Amino acid sequence: MDTAAVVDLARQALWIAMLISAPILGVGLAVGLIVGIFQAATSINEQTLSFIPKVLAIGLTISLTGGWMINTLVDYTRSIFTRIPSLFN
Numbered sequence: 001m002d003t004a005a006v007v008d009l010a011r012q013a014l015w016i017a018m019l020i021s022a023p024i025l026g027v028g029l030a031v032g033l034i035v036g037i038f039q040a041a042t043s044i045n046e047q048t049l050s051f052i053p054k055v056l057a058i059g060l061t062i063s064l065t066g067g068w069m070i071n072t073l074v075d076y077t078r079s080i081f082t083r084i085p086s087l088f089n
Contacts, residue, residue: 001087009080016076023065024058031057 035050064067 005087012076012079016072019072020069023061027057027061047059 031054032050033054039045039049
């Protein structure tokens with residue numbers, strides 16, 4: 001296995017990790033920002049007000065994009081397994 005193959009595997013793994021986590025992190029960021037603005041505007045300093053909407057939004061995001069996430073991970077894993085024989089030549 002040469003250095004280029006290792007770098008390519010690492011690059012692909014980081015790209016897949018970014019693709020999988022982007023919807024969840026984006027929704028969490030957006031909901032947190034909206035709740036933070038709401039809390040600043042109304043002077044409500046309740047901790048659960050920011051936690052519960054984020055959990056619900058992230059749960060909804062996972063339920064909507066979970067199939068795509070699993071398919072992406074399975075496709076990546078299959079490509080890694082098919083590349084194994086060529087990595088050790």
